[in-house]
Amino acid sequence: MASTFWPEMALPPPDRRGSAAAPVPFLILAGAGVAFFVLPLLGLLVRTPWGSARELLTSSEALTALRLSLIASLSATAIALLLGVPLAWIYARVAFPGRAICRALTVLPMVLPPVVGGVALLLAFGRGGLLGGWLADVFGIHLPFTTAGAILAETFVAMPFLVITVEAGLRSMDTRFEDAARTLGARRWTVLWRVTLPLVRPSLVAGAILCWARALGEFGATITFAGNFPGRTQTMPLAVYLALETSPESAIVLSLVLLVVSLAVLVGLRDRWLGAS
Numbered sequence: 531m532a533s534t535f536w537p538e539m540a541l542p543p544p545d546r547r548g549s550a551a552a553p554v555p556f557l558i559l560a561g562a563g564v565a566f567f568v569l570p571l572l573g574l575l576v577r578t579p580w581g582s583a584r585e586l587l588t589s590s591e592a593l594t595a596l597r598l599s600l601i602a603s604l605s606a607t608a609i610a611l612l613l614g615v616p617l618a619w620i621y622a623r624v625a626f627p628g629r630a631i632c633r634a635l636t637v638l639p640m641v642l643p644p645v646v647g648g649v650a651l652l653l654a655f656g657r658g659g660l661l662g663g664w665l666a667d668v669f670g671i672h673l674p675f676t677t678a679g680a681i682l683a684e685t686f687v688a689m690p691f692l693v694i695t696v697e698a699g700l701r702s703m704d705t706r707f708e709d710a711a712r713t714l715g716a717r718r719w720t721v722l723w724r725v726t727l728p729l730v731r732p733s734l735v736a737g738a739i740l741c742w743a744r745a746l747g748e749f750g751a752t753i754t755f756a757g758n759f760p761g762r763t764q765t766m767p768l769a770v771y772l773a774l775e776t777s778p779e780s781a782i783v784l785s786l787v788l789l790v791v792s793l794a795v796l797v798g799l800r801d802r803w804l805g806a807s
Contacts, residue, residue, distance in 0.1 A: 648754025
């Protein structure tokens, strides 16, 4: 009845976000905030040697660093998916003593200074580390200053982005679909592969992309744990750092590539975080 006589009551209230007039001081401060982020990027674009950009990007040093960056970041993302998805599922679905502490330790690399993360990796997986000596003596595995070490460092700093994104997706999904599948006789693994993972696919994809982008841009932990050896551990961010001293123009071009990739990731995931606007 209410919708018959008062049809406006049956409709959701109109979205008036952004319709209010902004105070002038807010406009000034907001403009300064935007300029604070835009000006450095504008400086990068203005200083880019567009005439020689293609030549610099196709140089052997740049291509080697790009190839190694793709190998390391994609490998780190694969490891993060293998370890991070089960970890996110445990955090979202299983209550156990110390879960909050375990989650805090898992996401710690997100706020930990990357160099500190590299030092921690050395103390754990270095030749004299907690596990590194045993790996070297028993299996002959030496991780520091190798490509595998670069992959390990990137995984350490990037996997938390995957874990928290997938965990959020698992917590927000409707578990009634899983319950219905179990009621119909589906086994646990069938429910996982046919119901749970398809339902959290957007979170899984978003987490994997964030993880890959973070691994691609990793610098501090990589240079501390794996070093800066061309063709072996020198990824794109490390190549930028080295090129600043020897070839600033090449550093600018490589920085622009990383900027474009990062911007594409953020724009692509905008709807995931904020909704279309």
